[in-house]
Amino acid sequence: MFKIGFDNDKYLQMQSQRIKERIEGFGGKLYLEFGGKLFDDYHASRVLPGFKPDSKLQMLLQLKEQAEIVIVISADDIAQNKIRGDIGITYDLDVLRLIDSFRRYGLYVGSVVLTKFEAQPAAQAFITKLEGLGITVYRHYPIEGYPSNLSHVISDDGYGRNDYIETTRELVVITAPGPGSGKMATCLSQLYHEHKRGVKAGYAKFETFPIWSIPLNHPVNLAYEAATADLSDVNMIDPYHLEAYGKLAVNYNRDIEVFPVLNAIFNMILGQSPYKSPTDMGVNMAGFCIVDDDVCAEASRQEILRRYYKALGEKKRGAPNDDEILRIELLMKKAGITTADRAPVGPALVKAEVTGEPAAAIELPDGEIITGKTSELLGASSAMLLNALKALAGIPDETLLISPSVIEPITKLKVNHLGNENPRLHTDEILIALSICASQDENARLALEQLKKLEGCEMHSSVMLSSVDLRTFRRLKVNVTCEPVYQKKGLYHK
Numbered sequence: 001m002f003k004i005g006f007d008n009d010k011y012l013q014m015q016s017q018r019i020k021e022r023i024e025g026f027g028g029k030l031y032l033e034f035g036g037k038l039f040d041d042y043h044a045s046r047v048l049p050g051f052k053p054d055s056k057l058q059m060l061l062q063l064k065e066q067a068e069i070v071i072v073i074s075a076d077d078i079a080q081n082k083i084r085g086d087i088g089i090t091y092d093l094d095v096l097r098l099i100d101s102f103r104r105y106g107l108y109v110g111s112v113v114l115t116k117f118e119a120q121p122a123a124q125a126f127i128t129k130l131e132g133l134g135i136t137v138y139r140h141y142p143i144e145g146y147p148s149n150l151s152h153v154i155s156d157d158g159y160g161r162n163d164y165i166e167t168t169r170e171l172v173v174i175t176a177p178g179p180g181s182g183k184m185a186t187c188l189s190q191l192y193h194e195h196k197r198g199v200k201a202g203y204a205k206f207e208t209f210p211i212w213s214i215p216l217n218h219p220v221n222l223a224y225e226a227a228t229a230d231l232s233d234v235n236m237i238d239p240y241h242l243e244a245y246g247k248l249a250v251n252y253n254r255d256i257e258v259f260p261v262l263n264a265i266f267n268m269i270l271g272q273s274p275y276k277s278p279t280d281m282g283v284n285m286a287g288f289c290i291v292d293d294d295v296c297a298e299a300s301r302q303e304i305l306r307r308y309y310k311a312l313g314e315k316k317r318g319a320p321n322d323d324e325i326l327r328i329e330l331l332m333k334k335a336g337i338t339t340a341d342r343a344p345v346g347p348a349l350v351k352a353e354v355t356g357e358p359a360a361a362i363e364l365p366d367g368e369i370i371t372g373k374t375s376e377l378l379g380a381s382s383a384m385l386l387n388a389l390k391a392l393a394g395i396p397d398e399t400l401l402i403s404p405s406v407i408e409p410i411t412k413l414k415v416n417h418l419g420n421e422n423p424r425l426h427t428d429e430i431l432i433a434l435s436i437c438a439s440q441d442e443n444a445r446l447a448l449e450q451l452k453k454l455e456g457c458e459m460h461s462s463v464m465l466s467s468v469d470l471r472t473f474r475r476l477k478v479n480v481t482c483e484p485v486y487q488k489k490g491l492y493h494k
Helices: 008-025 042-047 055-061 075-079 091-104 121-132 183-196 219-227 239-245 253-270 293-316 322-335 345-355 380-393 404-416 427-438 442-448 467-475
Strands: 030-034 067-074 109-115 137-139 171-175 202-206 235-237 250-252 359-363 369-373 458-461 479-482
Touching (some): 008 202, 030 183, 042 293, 067 075, 067 091, 075 091, 091 109, 091 121, 109 121, 109 183, 121 137, 171 183, 183 202, 183 253, 202 253, 219 235, 219 293, 219 322, 235 253, 239 253, 250 253, 293 322, 293 479, 345 369, 345 458, 359 380, 380 442, 380 458, 380 467, 404 427, 427 442, 427 467
Parallel strands (some): 030 171, 030 202, 109 137
Antiparallel strands (some): 359 369, 359 458
């Protein structure tokens, strides 16, 4: 069984209480910036074993009658077709998914805001799509000199140029598909507009990472830097908090850089700022709910390595991300780890070297490493998946779960009729074949029942996996890394 390092029930209690206290501290209206993922914060669940991916949602549901959701997306991210790595869809599609998800829980979505808007064609097309679906859209623009030129930022030519977001409820939750979308800037812009309209409004921040109450170079905080290495985010000691209270607290560069702006806006609205530091703005209690520091530290080290392999794969596919890779390599040095610290890496590479073909390996919950090799009928990942299910079910390795007589017709269908060059079965096809066999074979049925046990397992492939296999393992919640190597030579790769 996987070890638990985080008390989720304690977290829900402490976090909801802190948010309620902050709401009560501001009269009239509160803009609450929600960092990270609301529904599916898999990064948090990976680095804090025991954290439930929907914890933030559960807290928000307690306030749903008072709350209004505003979803923020960067027009640059739309133009660059940015993808959420954890679920494999673009940020613009994720906005639609988020709206559907919020509505399914009875939460009110008021509007969508496009930040850094410069009439990018892809952003314009997305606006047309949203408005065609009956969703209100607002535009926020780049501000020259942001955030240092306060006199320009806090003016009609700065925040004043942005659209004013019409809201109807006292708690406005600002969320986004991912980091760097412009959530804080949206909140500050709204405070400026509310002030001009004579409306008293406040701001608070709910972001899990970095965790302010643990050390700067704790693996959990280093893992957050690795997750945002493409944004050049850097964790820092909050100098304002140190000066105000004489205590160390961890924050990150963008919050620290924008703090003078926030202070200036609050001084305009209230006569004085209620916050003495960026850390004061937050309501994060996650650090107080870590119950096994060693478990969370090791989980975070593995996350750093996963981010490293992901960046290497993106570079192999043509992404200009050398700086991102260098940043993660520095984080690996800080954490004292190398790729050898990822358990399935060595066995996968050894199996590939011995067989001369692609191979894969997975670490099961009890620490056992299971490998898979390439054969005429199965790809390495498919073979590994069947071997892992047999190990979990206690089925002898030599037992055939799927007869070749079942596999061969599928391979012929793929090659002869569906235009596939590769006859080997992908992982999704293997699971379908296994499901068919399970109706008549007890071993196949028993193996299929083990799928849930793969959740959270660590896997490595000696070659980059197809999108089909990646999607299957993502749905099984297996943590996958791959060597930055294509399975076949050539210029075009599916």
